[in-house]
Amino acid sequence: MWDYTDKVKDHFLNPRNVGEIENADGVGEVGSLACGDALTLYLKLDDNQRIKEAKFKTFGCASAIASSSALTEMVVGLTLEEAEKITNEQIAEYLGGLPKEKMHCSVMGRDALEKAISCYRGSGDKVLDGEIVCECFGITDKQIQRAIQENHLKTVEEVTDYVKAGGGCGKCHEKIQDIIDVILGREKQPVENRKTLTNIQKIRLIEETLDREIKPELKKDGGDIELIDVVGNRVQVRLRGSCASCKMSQVTLKNYVETKLRELVLPDLTVEEVQS
Amino acid sequence: MKPIYLDNNATTRVAPEVLEEMLPFFGDHYGNPSSMHSFGGAVGGKIYEAREKIAGLLGASPQEIIFTSCGTESDSTAIYATIQSYPEKRHIITSRVEHPAIKNLYNHLSKTGYRVDWVPVDQKGNLDLDFLYDHLSADTAIVSLMWANNETGVIFPIADIADRLRKKGIVFHTDAVQAVGKIPIDLSKTGVEMLSLSGHKLHAPKGIGVLYVRKGTKFSPFLIGGHQENGRRGGTENTASIIGLGKACEFVARHMTEENTRVKHLRDKLEKSILERIPNCLVNGDIQNRLPNTSSIAFEYVEGEAILLMMNEFGICASSGSACTSGSLEPSHVLRAMGVPFTAAHGTIRFSLSIYNTDEDIDLVIEKLPPIIERLRSMSPFWKASCGSA
Incomplete structure (x- = not known):
């Protein structure tokens, strides 16, 4: 059982400001059904550009609902400049703290607020900028960097607690560690210089790596991969089993198969799918 | 507020008659069952009675019952006992829906040189038996499949699978933690070599488990120590809980x-x-x-x-x-x-x-x-x- 504060329980059992605002001045949507939590925040401004009303709809656990409820209480009466300074830490503090595994709920609140403000201003989407690092939850490098800097995170586990990245299949843990290392100013391990491979050696090594490293992982999800040809540094493959019909398969191909082959065979390889 | 307890696959209430049976062994009857004197020996006698009752519920013989501390220990013992008995075999099979006691153990073994095949299930949670039978080989050391799933309650056809594996000479273990006490089980009519059960899922206390090992099955102990359990599991017996589990087996059989x-x-x-x-x-x-x-x-x-x-x-x-x-x-x-x-x-x-x-x-x-x-x-x-x- 989670150790929720009385304030979290209160905001969960008696959430404030649930609902939608018609003709809202700003709307911020974050999260998704697949991710397990989602929040839509509605803001209405008065004539002096202060937040007059805030409402929310949330799908998620007790702390997600409580964080959303707390957020709507915190922003009313603030100017947008004041509101955009609210941090996820402040949302958690308002609730008397959150279990560390639930800190991502406070981050979701902050992200929704930022989106709602950008929506009002008609400016671009700050949150989703960057390159996706965690495929499972669609989290970008920018989001991870920001969470690390704002909350002084030091481990992959902490990053998962705050932004969920790395909480699914775990394939991105190394990338997250790299981001942490760069921010903390740690030296990156020098990439090992590989000796030149002959074509035969290269193909053998690719086959071996597919068999030993990649196929077993794909098989856990009922998928498979077949090597068709190697043209220069282009590795041509065909996806089998559940991978063949999976919408995420292109992401898997690039972010997992290609990364693994580059790491274990040659850094210049690219992977492409060929149709039968 | 009286709890409306609908979480019995997590743990069960200790039956009052089970508790009553146990209490003297926290009090006056504190002897060590291994002792030479009759004060300890009397406790040893009660443990043997419990062993008989448990064997009775499973259709086993008392010598095939090994007491452990929990279902997880039973599972780990079964798997390690077998792979140590067949060191040349490097392939193990289980399903994709096992309890973490098996799932995480297999994940661990997969990192130490074992090849693991995970049998998939269909949308109703039933096993893909063709996958299982297609992946058996001379290199397969053990197959472990749960008898019933803890989350959905779906029952696997364990007796049929065990017969088939026995004919092929592959050791078969089943994690029956959720099945024992809820559905009739008769091991004398199956080819199951090893079975795990956990006391607290059948109205006995937490901290007591059993590993059934069919007579003649190759075995190598997981906990090495004293002569208890015929040298198959060292450690002084958890006497009160063992006696409670014996009573609980009678209780679930009756219900x-x-x-x-x-x-x-x-x-x-x-x-x-x-x-x-x-x-x-x-x-x-x-x-x-x-x-x-x-x-x-x-x-x-x-x-x-x-x-x-x-x-x-x-x-x-x-x-x-x-x-x-x-x-x-x-x-x-x-x-x-x-x-x-x-x-x-x-x-x-x-x-x-x-x-x-x-x-x-x-x-x-x-x-x-x-x-x-x-x-x-x-x-x-x-x-x-x-x-x-x-």
Whole structure:
């Protein structure tokens, strides 16, 4: 059982400001059904550009609902400049703290607020900028960097607690560690210089790596991969089993198969799918 | 507030007659069963009686019963005992829906040089037997498959699988922690070589487990120490709990018919009423082929932890297959292996009953749950869009 504060329980059992605002001045949507939590925040401004009303709809656990409820209480009466300074830490503090595994709920609140403000201003989407690092939850490098800097995170586990990245299949843990290392100013391990491979050696090594490293992982999800040809540094493959019909398969191909082959065979390889 | 306890696959109430049987062994009868004097020897006699009772429930002989500290220890012992007995074999098989006691052990072994095949399940949670039989080889050291699934209650055809594997000479272990005491089991009629059970799932206390090892099965101890359990598991016996477990086996045998009639009817009533009263919900798992006490229900567009905590306000105890309750971020591996969509997996609740449940318990859930789901859905941004299609 989670150790929720009385304030979290209160905001969960008696959430404030649930609902939608018609003709809202700003709307911020974050999260998704697949991710397990989602929040839509509605803001209405008065004539002096202060937040007059805030409402929310949330799908998620007790702390997600409580964080959303707390957020709507915190922003009313603030100017947008004041509101955009609210941090996820402040949302958690308002609730008397959150279990560390639930800190991502406070981050979701902050992200929704930022989106709602950008929506009002008609400016671009700050949150989703960057390159996706965690495929499972669609989290970008920018989001991870920001969470690390704002909350002084030091481990992959902490990053998962705050932004969920790395909480699914775990394939991105190394990338997250790299981001942490760069921010903390740690030296990156020098990439090992590989000796030149002959074509035969290269193909053998690719086959071996597919068999030993990649196929077993794909098989856990009922998928498979077949090597068709190697043209220069282009590795041509065909996806089998559940991978063949999976919408995420292109992401898997690039972010997992290609990364693994580059790491274990040659850094210049690219992977492409060929149709039968 | 009296708890409405519908979480019996997590743990069960110690039956009062079990507790009563145990108490003297925390008091006057504190002798060590291994001692030469009759003060200790008397305790040894009671342990033997317990061994007989447990063997009786399983259709085994007392010599085939090894006491352990829990289901997890039984599972680890079975797997390690076998792979140490067949060091040349480097392939092991299990399913994709096992309890973490097996799942994480196999994951660990896969990193230490073992080749693991994970048998998939279909949408109803039934095993892909063709996959299993196609992947057996001379290199296979052990196959371990649960008898019944803890989350959905789906029962695997263990007797058939065991017979087939026995003919091929492959050791077969089953984690029967959820099955023992709920459905009849007769090991004398199967080819199961090893079986794990856990006391606290059948109205005995926590901290006592059993590993059944068929006579003639190669075995190498996991806990090495004294001569206890014929040298197969060192360590002074947990006397009171062993004696309690013996009594509990008699208790569940006596209530087996009730479990499969009255308790089953309560479960069916709960399930039927929920499905009638709440739109957009569905039962996970093969409803024709599961434990009589278990119901796994997915409530679309809401999240499991929120449901549990709102039910908790009324003293209703259940558990969830959702991510948020476990601290992980993804819904249960069982539901994912079955291909339950995320819309449903995050909102899955498991109700698991026991003979201690009454009609009043079930009526209270049927009364309190629909408004809880309605309230959470009214807060959910996904509900409005989808309810039109309901």
